Amino acid sequence: MIKKIKTLSSFLCVLIFTSSYVFAEPKQAAIASAHPLATQAGIDILRQGGNAFDAAAAITASLAVVEPYSSGLGGGAFWLVHRSSDKKQTMIDGREKAPMRSTHDMYLDKAGNVVKGLSLNGPMAAGIPGVPAGIEHLVKNYGRLSLKQVLAPAIKQAQEGFAVTERYQKLMGYRKEVIKQYPDAAQIFLNKYDVPAIGALIVQKDLANTLITLANNGRKGFYQGPVAKQLVSSVRENGGIWEPGDLEKYQIIEREPIVVNYNGIKVTSASPPSSGGIVMGQALNILEQFNLEKLDSITRKHIVIEAMRRSYRDRAAYLGDPDFIDIPVDRLLDKNYAGGLALTINSERATPSSELSNIATIDQIGTDTTHFSVVDPEGNRVSATLSINLPFGSGFVAKGTGVLLNNEMDDFSVKPLTANAYGLVGDHANAIAPGKRPLSSMTPTFLETDDRIAVLGTPGGSRIISMVLLGVLDFAEGNAPKSWVSLPRYHHQYLPDQVQYEQGGLSDLEQTALKDKGHVLKEKNRRYGNMQAIMIWKKKGLFFAASDPRGEGSAEVFYYP
Numbered sequence: 209m210i211k212k213i214k215t216l217s218s219f220l221c222v223l224i225f226t227s228s229y230v231f232a233e234p235k236q237a238a239i240a241s242a243h244p245l246a247t248q249a250g251i252d253i254l255r256q257g258g259n260a261f262d263a264a265a266a267i268t269a270s271l272a273v274v275e276p277y278s279s280g281l282g283g284g285a286f287w288l289v290h291r292s293s294d295k296k297q298t299m300i301d302g303r304e305k306a307p308m309r310s311t312h313d314m315y316l317d318k319a320g321n322v323v324k325g326l327s328l329n330g331p332m333a334a335g336i337p338g339v340p341a342g343i344e345h346l347v348k349n350y351g352r353l354s355l356k357q358v359l360a361p362a363i364k365q366a367q368e369g370f371a372v373t374e375r376y377q378k379l380m381g382y383r384k385e386v387i388k389q390y391p392d393a394a395q396i397f398l399n400k401y402d403v404p405a406i407g408a409l410i411v412q413k414d415l416a417n418t419l420i421t422l423a424n425n426g427r428k429g430f431y432q433g434p435v436a437k438q439l440v441s442s443v444r445e446n447g448g449i450w451e452p453g454d455l456e457k458y459q460i461i462e463r464e465p466i467v468v469n470y471n472g473i474k475v476t477s478a479s480p481p482s483s484g485g486i487v488m489g490q491a492l493n494i495l496e497q498f499n500l501e502k503l504d505s506i507t508r509k510h511i512v513i514e515a516m517r518r519s520y521r522d523r524a525a526y527l528g529d530p531d532f533i534d535i536p537v538d539r540l541l542d543k544n545y546a547g548g549l550a551l552t553i554n555s556e557r558a559t560p561s562s563e564l565s566n567i568a569t570i571d572q573i574g575t576d577t578t579h580f581s582v583v584d585p586e587g588n589r590v591s592a593t594l595s596i597n598l599p600f601g602s603g604f605v606a607k608g609t610g611v612l613l614n615n616e617m618d619d620f621s622v623k624p625l626t627a628n629a630y631g632l633v634g635d636h637a638n639a640i641a642p643g644k645r646p647l648s649s650m651t652p653t654f655l656e657t658d659d660r661i662a663v664l665g666t667p668g669g670s671r672i673i674s675m676v677l678l679g680v681l682d683f684a685e686g687n688a689p690k691s692w693v694s695l696p697r698y699h700h701q702y703l704p705d706q707v708q709y710e711q712g713g714l715s716d717l718e719q720t721a722l723k724d725k726g727h728v729l730k731e732k733n734r735r736y737g738n739m740q741a742i743m744i745w746k747k748k749g750l751f752f753a754a755s756d757p758r759g760e761g762s763a764e765v766f767y768y769p
């Protein structure tokens with residue numbers, strides 16, 4: 209009998225060995241992005257043998273084509289990267305830079321007042337783009353395929369066109385009047401100066417050619433040669449200040465991400481020139497002083513709001529481009545400092561922001577930007593947030609290039625202590641200077657515990673940080689991506705001194721109770737954010753992915769040989 213079992217087990221061993229030899233283990237990967245065509249571009253690249261970094265480059269290029277209102281070759285991005293072979297974690301900083309002819313007061317009139325629209329519309333609003341250099345950097349330093357291979361899906365999408373959706377129409381609605389002023393943009397994105405119908409195809413032949421030049425020549429194809437010449441001359445002809453040297457000298461920088469520990473979760477996120485990692489890390493450090501899970505929903509939300517208020521206050525005071533200013537990162541993320549701030553929170557009453565400081569501000573006018581998350585079978589992962597700032601950026605396309613330029617210059621503090629388009633105030637730390645990167649709120653993030661890994665992020669202007677913060681708190685409670693991306697959202701950014709919340713973000717009871725505590729509430733007229741998230745449950749080897757129900761994105765967990 210024993211002999212029989214032995215024989216059987218060796219037979220099974222041979223069978224298992226043989227079958228695993230013949231049929232390779234299927235590989236599991238996940239992608240969540242704001243557009244199904246971009247998710248598909250990433251899937252195609254993984255199936256061709258690319259890794260998560262190749263897929264990230266392909267998704268970046270694809271989003272530049274099919275989500276022109278959110279990101280593009282004319283914009284910037286932060287790619288947070290984890291390489292499994294050596295556990296390297298880095299942030300690839302492809303943020304825009306101020307042109308060298310920028311000046312501190314370039315958006316002010318002679319009386320020192322902000323010239324309305326100058327930092328938002330047309331080529332004067334555009335920083336020097338970082339996305340094309342970032343795509344090359346990802347592929348060259350981390351990828352496995354060629355630039356030609358990873359750019360092929362985006363080139364095809366630009367040549368064949370993508371269909372207008374409700375989201376396209378809505379975002380175009382905000383920016384139509386600006387785009388109408390720029391014939392090269394209007395010709396591509398409008399239909400006879402009107403918002404195109406749902407299903408109409410947006411074909412971008414010039415953008416396809418620019419992508420082909422990038423594919424053939426690498427970053428030189430964009431930052432030097434005929435494309436660069438065309439970008440600069442078109443910007444100059446329309447009142448902008450770019451010079452050839454601005455493009456030629458643009459550099460990607462790899463920066464050490466911000467890492468904080470929140471109740472045993474390792475939180476890795478964007479470092480300056482994004483404020484995301486520091487502001488979120490500081491808020492988490494404050495919240496660690498409270499036992500949030502034990503609190504009723506009203507007290508809990510009050511405490512979270514007060515933590516947001518305090519960390520956004522420090523954003524306004526201290527944060528900017530680290531290549532230009534000294535940021536007290538260690539102090540801002542010090543647990544004792546957070547402990548001190550936590551002590552100033554009264555669980556019964558809202559702290560007026562004027563008690564922290566008194567600064568005038570304006571309201572927000574709108575937000576855009578985009579995010580994607582990707583994990584490959586080897587455990588490489590990328591969390592990337594990309595932007596051209598407001599929907600359709602500056603509204604200006606450089607003639608013959610198809611490149612829609614950003615209006616990221618508005619992310620600078622164009623006048624100290626005066627709010628930008630997101631209602632955010634800043635001071636000297638984020639003042640304009642030639643070659644400087646404007647302070648961002650983009651918060652691409654990784655979370656790690658012994659048994660779970662998460663990759664998440666979202667667009668949403670100043671509200672990006674608070675949305676990711678709420679996602680982290682939901683992860684901490686043991687929930688999965690579908691819950692993080694759907695959570696009702698609320699936000700406080702120090703100034704304006706109000707709790708903003710999306711439709712359904714606060715229940716009637718919570719609204720009444722928060723008002724009783726002294727909060728001023730402001731309901732936004734729509735739901736906001738477009739979170740794209742992935743989670744790996746290590747013990748079970750299971751992947752989960754989810755795309756925000758507020759958007760039109762797609763999240764896929766898939767297997768391939």
Ligand code: GLY
Binds near residue numbers: 577
């Ligand atoms: N333009 C949005 C941000 O970078 O925060």
